Amino acid sequence: MHGVKRVRETPEAAAAKKLREQSKIKEYLALNDELLSKKASDDWSRKAFDLTTRILQINPEFYTAWNYRRNILLQGIFPASSPSEINDLLTDDLSMTTAALKLHPKVYWIWNHRRWCLENVPDGPGSSTEGDVNGWRKTNWDREMFVVDKMLDSDSRNFHAWSYRRYILANMPVPRPETAELAYTTRKIESNFSNFSAWHQRTKILSSLWGSGKLEEAKSKEKEFELVQNAMYTDPNDQSVWIYHRWLVGEGNDKDVLDREIAVIQELLDEQSDSKWCMESLVHYKRLLLKNHASSVDVGQLTMDCQRLLGVLCVLDPARRRRYEELGKSERVGREKCFSFSPREAVTVIL
Structure with missing residues:
Protein backbone atom coordinates (compact mmCIF):
# COMPACT_ATOMS: atom_id res chain seq x y z
CA MET A 1 0.00 0.00 0.00
CA HIS A 2 1.16 3.58 -0.66
CA GLY A 3 2.64 5.33 2.35
CA VAL A 4 3.15 2.10 4.28
CA LYS A 5 6.71 1.03 4.82
CA ARG A 6 7.32 -2.51 3.60
CA VAL A 7 8.83 -4.74 6.25
CA ARG A 8 11.30 -7.22 4.85
CA GLU A 9 10.87 -10.76 6.11
CA THR A 10 14.04 -12.12 7.60
CA PRO A 11 15.38 -15.47 6.34
CA GLU A 12 14.67 -16.90 9.78
CA ALA A 13 11.05 -15.73 9.73
CA ALA A 14 10.55 -17.07 6.21
CA ALA A 15 11.98 -20.43 7.22
CA ALA A 16 9.74 -20.58 10.32
CA LYS A 17 6.68 -19.74 8.19
CA LYS A 18 7.57 -22.48 5.74
CA LEU A 19 7.90 -24.99 8.58
CA ARG A 20 4.46 -24.05 9.93
CA GLU A 21 2.91 -24.49 6.51
CA GLN A 22 4.60 -27.87 6.06
CA SER A 23 3.37 -28.93 9.49
CA LYS A 24 -0.22 -27.99 8.60
CA ILE A 25 0.00 -29.92 5.34
CA LYS A 26 1.41 -32.94 7.13
CA GLU A 27 -1.36 -32.78 9.74
CA TYR A 28 -4.07 -32.52 7.07
CA LEU A 29 -2.69 -35.44 5.07
CA ALA A 30 -2.59 -37.55 8.22
CA LEU A 31 -6.22 -36.68 8.99
CA ASN A 32 -7.16 -37.44 5.40
CA ASP A 33 -5.53 -40.88 5.53
CA GLU A 34 -7.17 -41.66 8.88
CA LEU A 35 -10.61 -40.65 7.60
CA LEU A 36 -10.33 -42.74 4.43
CA SER A 37 -9.16 -45.70 6.49
CA LYS A 38 -12.11 -45.46 8.87
CA LYS A 39 -14.51 -45.02 5.97
CA ALA A 40 -13.14 -48.12 4.23
CA SER A 41 -13.71 -50.16 7.39
CA ASP A 42 -17.31 -48.90 7.85
CA ASP A 43 -16.46 -47.21 11.12
CA TRP A 44 -19.66 -45.44 12.27
CA SER A 45 -18.34 -44.39 15.68
CA ARG A 46 -18.50 -41.02 17.42
CA LYS A 47 -14.70 -40.81 17.09
CA ALA A 48 -15.05 -41.10 13.31
CA PHE A 49 -17.77 -38.44 13.41
CA ASP A 50 -15.49 -36.05 15.32
CA LEU A 51 -12.77 -36.73 12.77
CA THR A 52 -15.03 -35.55 9.95
CA THR A 53 -15.64 -32.35 11.92
CA ARG A 54 -11.92 -31.67 12.22
CA ILE A 55 -11.14 -32.26 8.59
CA LEU A 56 -14.17 -30.34 7.28
CA GLN A 57 -13.17 -27.32 9.34
CA ILE A 58 -9.91 -27.36 7.39
CA ASN A 59 -11.31 -28.27 3.98
CA PRO A 60 -15.10 -27.85 3.58
CA GLU A 61 -14.84 -28.84 -0.10
CA PHE A 62 -13.91 -32.42 0.80
CA TYR A 63 -17.22 -33.95 -0.31
CA THR A 64 -16.15 -37.48 0.67
CA ALA A 65 -15.95 -36.32 4.29
CA TRP A 66 -19.47 -34.85 4.08
CA ASN A 67 -20.81 -38.10 2.64
CA TYR A 68 -19.03 -40.13 5.30
CA ARG A 69 -20.37 -37.84 8.04
CA ARG A 70 -23.94 -38.42 6.89
CA ASN A 71 -23.42 -42.17 6.78
CA ILE A 72 -22.04 -42.14 10.32
CA LEU A 73 -25.15 -40.34 11.49
CA LEU A 74 -27.52 -42.67 9.64
CA GLN A 75 -25.71 -45.93 10.36
CA GLY A 76 -24.17 -45.38 13.75
CA ILE A 77 -25.55 -42.44 15.73
CA PHE A 78 -29.21 -41.95 14.79
CA PRO A 79 -30.26 -45.57 15.47
CA ALA A 80 -29.13 -45.20 19.10
CA SER A 81 -30.68 -41.75 19.57
CA SER A 82 -34.13 -40.46 20.48
CA PRO A 83 -35.97 -38.02 18.15
CA SER A 84 -35.05 -35.17 20.49
CA GLU A 85 -31.38 -36.17 20.45
CA ILE A 86 -31.43 -36.43 16.66
CA ASN A 87 -32.84 -32.90 16.46
CA ASP A 88 -30.02 -31.67 18.71
CA LEU A 89 -27.45 -33.34 16.47
CA LEU A 90 -28.95 -31.79 13.35
CA THR A 91 -29.09 -28.38 15.03
CA ASP A 92 -25.39 -28.69 15.83
CA ASP A 93 -24.62 -29.54 12.20
CA LEU A 94 -26.63 -26.56 10.99
CA SER A 95 -24.63 -24.35 13.33
CA MET A 96 -21.40 -25.86 12.04
CA THR A 97 -22.34 -25.19 8.43
CA THR A 98 -23.45 -21.63 9.27
CA ALA A 99 -19.96 -20.93 10.57
CA ALA A 100 -18.45 -22.56 7.47
CA LEU A 101 -20.59 -20.48 5.10
CA LYS A 102 -19.29 -17.25 6.62
CA LEU A 103 -15.87 -18.17 5.26
CA HIS A 104 -16.93 -20.24 2.25
CA PRO A 105 -20.30 -18.90 1.01
CA LYS A 106 -20.09 -20.60 -2.38
CA VAL A 107 -19.08 -24.14 -1.47
CA TYR A 108 -21.80 -26.40 -2.82
CA TRP A 109 -21.22 -29.20 -0.29
CA ILE A 110 -21.98 -26.96 2.70
CA TRP A 111 -25.34 -25.93 1.25
CA ASN A 112 -26.03 -29.53 0.32
CA HIS A 113 -25.44 -30.70 3.90
CA ARG A 114 -27.88 -28.10 5.23
CA ARG A 115 -30.58 -29.52 2.96
CA TRP A 116 -29.79 -33.01 4.16
CA CYS A 117 -30.13 -31.91 7.80
CA LEU A 118 -33.59 -30.47 7.18
CA GLU A 119 -34.68 -33.53 5.23
CA ASN A 120 -33.69 -35.83 8.08
CA VAL A 121 -35.72 -34.26 10.85
CA PRO A 122 -37.71 -37.18 12.32
CA ASP A 123 -41.05 -35.75 11.15
CA GLY A 124 -39.69 -34.96 7.67
CA PRO A 125 -40.06 -31.66 5.79
CA GLY A 126 -43.46 -30.49 4.64
CA SER A 127 -45.53 -32.83 6.84
CA SER A 128 -47.98 -31.89 9.57
CA THR A 129 -46.53 -30.08 12.56
CA GLU A 130 -48.43 -32.39 14.89
CA GLY A 131 -45.98 -34.39 16.99
CA ASP A 132 -43.10 -32.15 15.99
CA VAL A 133 -40.46 -32.44 18.73
CA ASN A 134 -40.51 -29.16 20.70
CA GLY A 135 -41.50 -27.27 17.55
CA TRP A 136 -38.01 -27.96 16.16
CA ARG A 137 -39.00 -28.27 12.54
CA LYS A 138 -40.93 -25.00 12.18
CA THR A 139 -38.39 -23.08 14.25
CA ASN A 140 -35.46 -24.28 12.20
CA TRP A 141 -37.10 -23.74 8.80
CA ASP A 142 -37.86 -20.18 9.87
CA ARG A 143 -34.27 -19.85 11.00
CA GLU A 144 -33.06 -21.13 7.64
CA MET A 145 -34.91 -18.29 5.93
CA PHE A 146 -33.23 -15.86 8.32
CA VAL A 147 -29.80 -17.36 7.51
CA VAL A 148 -30.32 -17.15 3.77
CA ASP A 149 -31.56 -13.56 4.11
CA LYS A 150 -28.30 -12.69 5.85
CA MET A 151 -26.24 -14.50 3.22
CA LEU A 152 -27.97 -12.53 0.46
CA ASP A 153 -27.51 -9.29 2.38
CA SER A 154 -23.80 -10.06 2.31
CA ASP A 155 -23.76 -11.06 -1.38
CA SER A 156 -27.03 -10.47 -3.20
CA ARG A 157 -25.83 -12.38 -6.27
CA ASN A 158 -24.77 -15.62 -4.57
CA PHE A 159 -26.61 -18.13 -6.75
CA HIS A 160 -26.06 -20.91 -4.18
CA ALA A 161 -27.99 -18.86 -1.65
CA TRP A 162 -30.76 -18.10 -4.15
CA SER A 163 -31.11 -21.77 -5.03
CA TYR A 164 -31.25 -22.65 -1.34
CA ARG A 165 -33.82 -19.92 -0.80
CA ARG A 166 -36.11 -21.52 -3.41
CA TYR A 167 -35.68 -24.84 -1.64
CA ILE A 168 -36.64 -23.30 1.71
CA LEU A 169 -39.66 -21.54 0.25
CA ALA A 170 -40.90 -24.77 -1.32
CA ASN A 171 -40.66 -26.73 1.93
CA MET A 172 -41.52 -24.36 4.78
CA PRO A 173 -44.25 -25.87 7.01
CA VAL A 174 -46.06 -22.52 6.94
CA PRO A 175 -45.71 -21.20 3.37
CA ARG A 176 -44.38 -17.69 2.89
CA PRO A 177 -46.79 -15.53 0.84
CA GLU A 178 -45.59 -15.28 -2.75
CA THR A 179 -46.38 -11.57 -2.77
CA ALA A 180 -43.91 -11.12 0.10
CA GLU A 181 -41.23 -12.91 -1.90
CA LEU A 182 -42.04 -10.77 -4.94
CA ALA A 183 -41.50 -7.67 -2.81
CA TYR A 184 -38.19 -9.14 -1.63
CA THR A 185 -36.92 -9.53 -5.21
CA THR A 186 -38.04 -5.97 -5.95
CA ARG A 187 -35.84 -4.67 -3.14
CA LYS A 188 -32.88 -6.72 -4.31
CA ILE A 189 -33.29 -5.63 -7.94
CA GLU A 190 -33.74 -1.95 -7.10
CA SER A 191 -30.56 -2.05 -5.02
CA ASN A 192 -28.67 -3.70 -7.89
CA PHE A 193 -30.18 -4.07 -11.36
CA SER A 194 -27.37 -6.46 -12.28
CA ASN A 195 -28.66 -9.16 -9.91
CA PHE A 196 -29.47 -11.95 -12.40
CA SER A 197 -30.48 -14.36 -9.63
CA ALA A 198 -33.09 -11.92 -8.31
CA TRP A 199 -34.53 -11.45 -11.81
CA HIS A 200 -34.63 -15.23 -12.22
CA GLN A 201 -36.37 -15.65 -8.87
CA ARG A 202 -38.89 -13.07 -10.01
CA THR A 203 -39.78 -15.10 -13.11
CA LYS A 204 -40.55 -18.10 -10.90
CA ILE A 205 -42.78 -16.14 -8.54
CA LEU A 206 -44.67 -14.26 -11.24
CA SER A 207 -45.26 -17.43 -13.26
CA SER A 208 -46.80 -19.03 -10.18
CA LEU A 209 -48.90 -15.99 -9.30
CA TRP A 210 -50.17 -15.59 -12.86
CA GLY A 211 -50.84 -19.30 -13.24
CA SER A 212 -52.82 -19.47 -10.01
CA GLY A 213 -54.78 -16.33 -10.79
CA LYS A 214 -53.56 -14.64 -7.59
CA LEU A 215 -52.20 -11.74 -9.63
CA GLU A 216 -53.80 -10.15 -12.71
CA GLU A 217 -51.30 -10.93 -15.46
CA ALA A 218 -51.99 -8.04 -17.85
CA LYS A 219 -51.80 -5.29 -15.22
CA SER A 220 -48.85 -6.95 -13.50
CA LYS A 221 -46.89 -7.20 -16.76
CA GLU A 222 -47.28 -3.49 -17.38
CA LYS A 223 -45.64 -2.79 -14.02
CA GLU A 224 -42.88 -5.26 -14.88
CA PHE A 225 -42.20 -3.47 -18.16
CA GLU A 226 -41.85 -0.20 -16.25
CA LEU A 227 -39.39 -1.82 -13.86
CA VAL A 228 -37.27 -3.40 -16.56
CA GLN A 229 -37.29 -0.29 -18.75
CA ASN A 230 -35.96 1.70 -15.81
CA ALA A 231 -33.21 -0.89 -15.46
CA MET A 232 -32.42 -0.71 -19.19
CA TYR A 233 -31.91 3.03 -19.08
CA THR A 234 -29.83 2.77 -15.91
CA ASP A 235 -27.41 0.26 -17.42
CA PRO A 236 -28.06 -0.66 -21.07
CA ASN A 237 -25.10 -3.06 -21.07
CA ASP A 238 -26.43 -5.28 -18.27
CA GLN A 239 -27.21 -8.69 -19.76
CA SER A 240 -29.51 -9.83 -16.95
CA VAL A 241 -31.96 -6.99 -17.62
CA TRP A 242 -32.29 -7.87 -21.30
CA ILE A 243 -32.76 -11.57 -20.56
CA TYR A 244 -35.60 -10.71 -18.20
CA HIS A 245 -37.12 -8.40 -20.81
CA ARG A 246 -37.17 -11.23 -23.36
CA TRP A 247 -38.86 -13.50 -20.83
CA LEU A 248 -41.46 -10.81 -20.22
CA VAL A 249 -42.17 -10.31 -23.92
CA GLY A 250 -42.35 -14.07 -24.41
Whole structure:
Protein backbone atom coordinates (compact mmCIF):
# COMPACT_ATOMS: atom_id res chain seq x y z
CA MET A 1 0.00 0.00 0.00
CA HIS A 2 1.16 3.58 -0.66
CA GLY A 3 2.64 5.33 2.35
CA VAL A 4 3.15 2.10 4.28
CA LYS A 5 6.71 1.03 4.82
CA ARG A 6 7.32 -2.51 3.60
CA VAL A 7 8.83 -4.74 6.25
CA ARG A 8 11.30 -7.22 4.85
CA GLU A 9 10.87 -10.76 6.11
CA THR A 10 14.04 -12.12 7.60
CA PRO A 11 15.38 -15.47 6.34
CA GLU A 12 14.67 -16.90 9.78
CA ALA A 13 11.05 -15.73 9.73
CA ALA A 14 10.55 -17.07 6.21
CA ALA A 15 11.98 -20.43 7.22
CA ALA A 16 9.74 -20.58 10.32
CA LYS A 17 6.68 -19.74 8.19
CA LYS A 18 7.57 -22.48 5.74
CA LEU A 19 7.90 -24.99 8.58
CA ARG A 20 4.46 -24.05 9.93
CA GLU A 21 2.91 -24.49 6.51
CA GLN A 22 4.60 -27.87 6.06
CA SER A 23 3.37 -28.93 9.49
CA LYS A 24 -0.22 -27.99 8.60
CA ILE A 25 0.00 -29.92 5.34
CA LYS A 26 1.41 -32.94 7.13
CA GLU A 27 -1.36 -32.78 9.74
CA TYR A 28 -4.07 -32.52 7.07
CA LEU A 29 -2.69 -35.44 5.07
CA ALA A 30 -2.59 -37.55 8.22
CA LEU A 31 -6.22 -36.68 8.99
CA ASN A 32 -7.16 -37.44 5.40
CA ASP A 33 -5.53 -40.88 5.53
CA GLU A 34 -7.17 -41.66 8.88
CA LEU A 35 -10.61 -40.65 7.60
CA LEU A 36 -10.33 -42.74 4.43
CA SER A 37 -9.16 -45.70 6.49
CA LYS A 38 -12.11 -45.46 8.87
CA LYS A 39 -14.51 -45.02 5.97
CA ALA A 40 -13.14 -48.12 4.23
CA SER A 41 -13.71 -50.16 7.39
CA ASP A 42 -17.31 -48.90 7.85
CA ASP A 43 -16.46 -47.21 11.12
CA TRP A 44 -19.66 -45.44 12.27
CA SER A 45 -18.34 -44.39 15.68
CA ARG A 46 -18.50 -41.02 17.42
CA LYS A 47 -14.70 -40.81 17.09
CA ALA A 48 -15.05 -41.10 13.31
CA PHE A 49 -17.77 -38.44 13.41
CA ASP A 50 -15.49 -36.05 15.32
CA LEU A 51 -12.77 -36.73 12.77
CA THR A 52 -15.03 -35.55 9.95
CA THR A 53 -15.64 -32.35 11.92
CA ARG A 54 -11.92 -31.67 12.22
CA ILE A 55 -11.14 -32.26 8.59
CA LEU A 56 -14.17 -30.34 7.28
CA GLN A 57 -13.17 -27.32 9.34
CA ILE A 58 -9.91 -27.36 7.39
CA ASN A 59 -11.31 -28.27 3.98
CA PRO A 60 -15.10 -27.85 3.58
CA GLU A 61 -14.84 -28.84 -0.10
CA PHE A 62 -13.91 -32.42 0.80
CA TYR A 63 -17.22 -33.95 -0.31
CA THR A 64 -16.15 -37.48 0.67
CA ALA A 65 -15.95 -36.32 4.29
CA TRP A 66 -19.47 -34.85 4.08
CA ASN A 67 -20.81 -38.10 2.64
CA TYR A 68 -19.03 -40.13 5.30
CA ARG A 69 -20.37 -37.84 8.04
CA ARG A 70 -23.94 -38.42 6.89
CA ASN A 71 -23.42 -42.17 6.78
CA ILE A 72 -22.04 -42.14 10.32
CA LEU A 73 -25.15 -40.34 11.49
CA LEU A 74 -27.52 -42.67 9.64
CA GLN A 75 -25.71 -45.93 10.36
CA GLY A 76 -24.17 -45.38 13.75
CA ILE A 77 -25.55 -42.44 15.73
CA PHE A 78 -29.21 -41.95 14.79
CA PRO A 79 -30.26 -45.57 15.47
CA ALA A 80 -29.13 -45.20 19.10
CA SER A 81 -30.68 -41.75 19.57
CA SER A 82 -34.13 -40.46 20.48
CA PRO A 83 -35.97 -38.02 18.15
CA SER A 84 -35.05 -35.17 20.49
CA GLU A 85 -31.38 -36.17 20.45
CA ILE A 86 -31.43 -36.43 16.66
CA ASN A 87 -32.84 -32.90 16.46
CA ASP A 88 -30.02 -31.67 18.71
CA LEU A 89 -27.45 -33.34 16.47
CA LEU A 90 -28.95 -31.79 13.35
CA THR A 91 -29.09 -28.38 15.03
CA ASP A 92 -25.39 -28.69 15.83
CA ASP A 93 -24.62 -29.54 12.20
CA LEU A 94 -26.63 -26.56 10.99
CA SER A 95 -24.63 -24.35 13.33
CA MET A 96 -21.40 -25.86 12.04
CA THR A 97 -22.34 -25.19 8.43
CA THR A 98 -23.45 -21.63 9.27
CA ALA A 99 -19.96 -20.93 10.57
CA ALA A 100 -18.45 -22.56 7.47
CA LEU A 101 -20.59 -20.48 5.10
CA LYS A 102 -19.29 -17.25 6.62
CA LEU A 103 -15.87 -18.17 5.26
CA HIS A 104 -16.93 -20.24 2.25
CA PRO A 105 -20.30 -18.90 1.01
CA LYS A 106 -20.09 -20.60 -2.38
CA VAL A 107 -19.08 -24.14 -1.47
CA TYR A 108 -21.80 -26.40 -2.82
CA TRP A 109 -21.22 -29.20 -0.29
CA ILE A 110 -21.98 -26.96 2.70
CA TRP A 111 -25.34 -25.93 1.25
CA ASN A 112 -26.03 -29.53 0.32
CA HIS A 113 -25.44 -30.70 3.90
CA ARG A 114 -27.88 -28.10 5.23
CA ARG A 115 -30.58 -29.52 2.96
CA TRP A 116 -29.79 -33.01 4.16
CA CYS A 117 -30.13 -31.91 7.80
CA LEU A 118 -33.59 -30.47 7.18
CA GLU A 119 -34.68 -33.53 5.23
CA ASN A 120 -33.69 -35.83 8.08
CA VAL A 121 -35.72 -34.26 10.85
CA PRO A 122 -37.71 -37.18 12.32
CA ASP A 123 -41.05 -35.75 11.15
CA GLY A 124 -39.69 -34.96 7.67
CA PRO A 125 -40.06 -31.66 5.79
CA GLY A 126 -43.46 -30.49 4.64
CA SER A 127 -45.53 -32.83 6.84
CA SER A 128 -47.98 -31.89 9.57
CA THR A 129 -46.53 -30.08 12.56
CA GLU A 130 -48.43 -32.39 14.89
CA GLY A 131 -45.98 -34.39 16.99
CA ASP A 132 -43.10 -32.15 15.99
CA VAL A 133 -40.46 -32.44 18.73
CA ASN A 134 -40.51 -29.16 20.70
CA GLY A 135 -41.50 -27.27 17.55
CA TRP A 136 -38.01 -27.96 16.16
CA ARG A 137 -39.00 -28.27 12.54
CA LYS A 138 -40.93 -25.00 12.18
CA THR A 139 -38.39 -23.08 14.25
CA ASN A 140 -35.46 -24.28 12.20
CA TRP A 141 -37.10 -23.74 8.80
CA ASP A 142 -37.86 -20.18 9.87
CA ARG A 143 -34.27 -19.85 11.00
CA GLU A 144 -33.06 -21.13 7.64
CA MET A 145 -34.91 -18.29 5.93
CA PHE A 146 -33.23 -15.86 8.32
CA VAL A 147 -29.80 -17.36 7.51
CA VAL A 148 -30.32 -17.15 3.77
CA ASP A 149 -31.56 -13.56 4.11
CA LYS A 150 -28.30 -12.69 5.85
CA MET A 151 -26.24 -14.50 3.22
CA LEU A 152 -27.97 -12.53 0.46
CA ASP A 153 -27.51 -9.29 2.38
CA SER A 154 -23.80 -10.06 2.31
CA ASP A 155 -23.76 -11.06 -1.38
CA SER A 156 -27.03 -10.47 -3.20
CA ARG A 157 -25.83 -12.38 -6.27
CA ASN A 158 -24.77 -15.62 -4.57
CA PHE A 159 -26.61 -18.13 -6.75
CA HIS A 160 -26.06 -20.91 -4.18
CA ALA A 161 -27.99 -18.86 -1.65
CA TRP A 162 -30.76 -18.10 -4.15
CA SER A 163 -31.11 -21.77 -5.03
CA TYR A 164 -31.25 -22.65 -1.34
CA ARG A 165 -33.82 -19.92 -0.80
CA ARG A 166 -36.11 -21.52 -3.41
CA TYR A 167 -35.68 -24.84 -1.64
CA ILE A 168 -36.64 -23.30 1.71
CA LEU A 169 -39.66 -21.54 0.25
CA ALA A 170 -40.90 -24.77 -1.32
CA ASN A 171 -40.66 -26.73 1.93
CA MET A 172 -41.52 -24.36 4.78
CA PRO A 173 -44.25 -25.87 7.01
CA VAL A 174 -46.06 -22.52 6.94
CA PRO A 175 -45.71 -21.20 3.37
CA ARG A 176 -44.38 -17.69 2.89
CA PRO A 177 -46.79 -15.53 0.84
CA GLU A 178 -45.59 -15.28 -2.75
CA THR A 179 -46.38 -11.57 -2.77
CA ALA A 180 -43.91 -11.12 0.10
CA GLU A 181 -41.23 -12.91 -1.90
CA LEU A 182 -42.04 -10.77 -4.94
CA ALA A 183 -41.50 -7.67 -2.81
CA TYR A 184 -38.19 -9.14 -1.63
CA THR A 185 -36.92 -9.53 -5.21
CA THR A 186 -38.04 -5.97 -5.95
CA ARG A 187 -35.84 -4.67 -3.14
CA LYS A 188 -32.88 -6.72 -4.31
CA ILE A 189 -33.29 -5.63 -7.94
CA GLU A 190 -33.74 -1.95 -7.10
CA SER A 191 -30.56 -2.05 -5.02
CA ASN A 192 -28.67 -3.70 -7.89
CA PHE A 193 -30.18 -4.07 -11.36
CA SER A 194 -27.37 -6.46 -12.28
CA ASN A 195 -28.66 -9.16 -9.91
CA PHE A 196 -29.47 -11.95 -12.40
CA SER A 197 -30.48 -14.36 -9.63
CA ALA A 198 -33.09 -11.92 -8.31
CA TRP A 199 -34.53 -11.45 -11.81
CA HIS A 200 -34.63 -15.23 -12.22
CA GLN A 201 -36.37 -15.65 -8.87
CA ARG A 202 -38.89 -13.07 -10.01
CA THR A 203 -39.78 -15.10 -13.11
CA LYS A 204 -40.55 -18.10 -10.90
CA ILE A 205 -42.78 -16.14 -8.54
CA LEU A 206 -44.67 -14.26 -11.24
CA SER A 207 -45.26 -17.43 -13.26
CA SER A 208 -46.80 -19.03 -10.18
CA LEU A 209 -48.90 -15.99 -9.30
CA TRP A 210 -50.17 -15.59 -12.86
CA GLY A 211 -50.84 -19.30 -13.24
CA SER A 212 -52.82 -19.47 -10.01
CA GLY A 213 -54.78 -16.33 -10.79
CA LYS A 214 -53.56 -14.64 -7.59
CA LEU A 215 -52.20 -11.74 -9.63
CA GLU A 216 -53.80 -10.15 -12.71
CA GLU A 217 -51.30 -10.93 -15.46
CA ALA A 218 -51.99 -8.04 -17.85
CA LYS A 219 -51.80 -5.29 -15.22
CA SER A 220 -48.85 -6.95 -13.50
CA LYS A 221 -46.89 -7.20 -16.76
CA GLU A 222 -47.28 -3.49 -17.38
CA LYS A 223 -45.64 -2.79 -14.02
CA GLU A 224 -42.88 -5.26 -14.88
CA PHE A 225 -42.20 -3.47 -18.16
CA GLU A 226 -41.85 -0.20 -16.25
CA LEU A 227 -39.39 -1.82 -13.86
CA VAL A 228 -37.27 -3.40 -16.56
CA GLN A 229 -37.29 -0.29 -18.75
CA ASN A 230 -35.96 1.70 -15.81
CA ALA A 231 -33.21 -0.89 -15.46
CA MET A 232 -32.42 -0.71 -19.19
CA TYR A 233 -31.91 3.03 -19.08
CA THR A 234 -29.83 2.77 -15.91
CA ASP A 235 -27.41 0.26 -17.42
CA PRO A 236 -28.06 -0.66 -21.07
CA ASN A 237 -25.10 -3.06 -21.07
CA ASP A 238 -26.43 -5.28 -18.27
CA GLN A 239 -27.21 -8.69 -19.76
CA SER A 240 -29.51 -9.83 -16.95
CA VAL A 241 -31.96 -6.99 -17.62
CA TRP A 242 -32.29 -7.87 -21.30
CA ILE A 243 -32.76 -11.57 -20.56
CA TYR A 244 -35.60 -10.71 -18.20
CA HIS A 245 -37.12 -8.40 -20.81
CA ARG A 246 -37.17 -11.23 -23.36
CA TRP A 247 -38.86 -13.50 -20.83
CA LEU A 248 -41.46 -10.81 -20.22
CA VAL A 249 -42.17 -10.31 -23.92
CA GLY A 250 -42.35 -14.07 -24.41
CA GLU A 251 -42.97 -15.52 -27.84
CA GLY A 252 -44.12 -12.21 -29.27
CA ASN A 253 -47.73 -13.04 -30.11
CA ASP A 254 -48.93 -9.61 -28.97
CA LYS A 255 -48.05 -7.21 -31.78
CA ASP A 256 -48.90 -4.09 -29.78
CA VAL A 257 -46.40 -5.10 -27.08
CA LEU A 258 -43.72 -5.82 -29.66
CA ASP A 259 -44.24 -2.48 -31.42
CA ARG A 260 -44.15 -0.59 -28.14
CA GLU A 261 -41.03 -2.31 -26.82
CA ILE A 262 -39.22 -1.91 -30.13
CA ALA A 263 -39.95 1.84 -29.96
CA VAL A 264 -38.64 2.03 -26.39
CA ILE A 265 -35.43 0.17 -27.27
CA GLN A 266 -34.91 2.24 -30.42
CA GLU A 267 -35.18 5.41 -28.34
CA LEU A 268 -32.53 4.04 -25.99
CA LEU A 269 -30.31 3.07 -28.93
CA ASP A 270 -30.56 6.61 -30.24
CA GLU A 271 -28.95 7.71 -26.97
CA GLN A 272 -26.58 4.74 -26.62
CA SER A 273 -25.58 4.21 -30.23
CA ASP A 274 -23.04 1.48 -29.51
CA SER A 275 -25.25 -0.64 -27.25
CA LYS A 276 -24.88 -4.24 -28.38
CA TRP A 277 -27.82 -5.40 -26.28
CA CYS A 278 -30.13 -2.77 -27.76
CA MET A 279 -29.22 -3.94 -31.26
CA GLU A 280 -29.50 -7.64 -30.45
CA SER A 281 -32.88 -7.08 -28.85
CA LEU A 282 -34.17 -5.05 -31.78
CA VAL A 283 -33.16 -7.85 -34.15
CA HIS A 284 -34.82 -10.42 -31.88
CA TYR A 285 -38.13 -8.56 -31.62
CA LYS A 286 -38.25 -7.57 -35.28
CA ARG A 287 -37.67 -11.20 -36.21
CA LEU A 288 -40.64 -12.06 -33.97
CA LEU A 289 -42.73 -9.56 -35.94
CA LEU A 290 -41.61 -11.20 -39.19
CA LYS A 291 -42.37 -14.64 -37.80
CA ASN A 292 -45.73 -14.00 -36.12
CA HIS A 293 -47.18 -10.94 -37.85
CA ALA A 294 -45.85 -10.99 -41.41
CA SER A 295 -49.26 -10.15 -42.90
CA SER A 296 -49.55 -6.88 -40.97
CA VAL A 297 -46.02 -5.47 -41.11
CA ASP A 298 -43.69 -4.00 -43.72
CA VAL A 299 -41.62 -7.11 -44.33
CA GLY A 300 -39.14 -5.34 -46.57
CA GLN A 301 -38.42 -2.58 -44.07
CA LEU A 302 -38.07 -4.99 -41.15
CA THR A 303 -35.74 -7.16 -43.18
CA MET A 304 -33.57 -4.16 -44.05
CA ASP A 305 -33.52 -3.10 -40.38
CA CYS A 306 -32.32 -6.53 -39.32
CA GLN A 307 -29.76 -6.51 -42.10
CA ARG A 308 -28.30 -3.20 -40.99
CA LEU A 309 -28.24 -4.07 -37.28
CA LEU A 310 -26.63 -7.47 -37.83
CA GLY A 311 -23.98 -5.87 -39.98
CA VAL A 312 -23.09 -3.37 -37.26
CA LEU A 313 -23.09 -6.14 -34.63
CA CYS A 314 -20.56 -8.08 -36.70
CA VAL A 315 -18.15 -5.20 -36.28
CA LEU A 316 -19.01 -4.26 -32.69
CA ASP A 317 -18.95 -7.86 -31.47
CA PRO A 318 -16.59 -9.82 -33.76
CA ALA A 319 -16.38 -12.74 -31.30
CA ARG A 320 -19.99 -13.58 -32.19
CA ARG A 321 -19.78 -12.74 -35.87
CA ARG A 322 -20.69 -16.29 -36.94
CA ARG A 323 -23.82 -16.16 -34.82
CA TYR A 324 -24.94 -12.93 -36.46
CA GLU A 325 -24.19 -14.39 -39.86
CA GLU A 326 -26.37 -17.40 -39.08
CA LEU A 327 -29.19 -15.13 -37.94
CA GLY A 328 -28.93 -13.24 -41.17
CA LYS A 329 -28.99 -16.44 -43.16
CA SER A 330 -31.96 -17.88 -41.29
CA GLU A 331 -34.08 -14.85 -42.08
CA ARG A 332 -32.69 -14.52 -45.62
CA VAL A 333 -31.90 -10.87 -45.09
CA GLY A 334 -29.40 -10.59 -47.88
CA ARG A 335 -26.24 -12.04 -46.37
CA GLU A 336 -23.91 -10.44 -48.92
CA LYS A 337 -25.15 -6.95 -48.08
CA CYS A 338 -25.64 -7.63 -44.42
CA PHE A 339 -22.04 -8.59 -43.78
CA SER A 340 -20.26 -6.29 -46.18
CA PHE A 341 -19.78 -3.50 -43.63
CA SER A 342 -16.24 -2.26 -43.23
CA PRO A 343 -15.17 -0.99 -39.80
CA ARG A 344 -15.36 2.60 -41.06
CA GLU A 345 -18.89 2.09 -42.43
CA ALA A 346 -19.96 0.50 -39.17
CA VAL A 347 -18.69 3.48 -37.19
CA THR A 348 -20.61 5.76 -39.56
CA VAL A 349 -23.82 3.79 -38.96
CA ILE A 350 -23.30 3.83 -35.18
CA LEU A 351 -22.67 7.56 -35.08
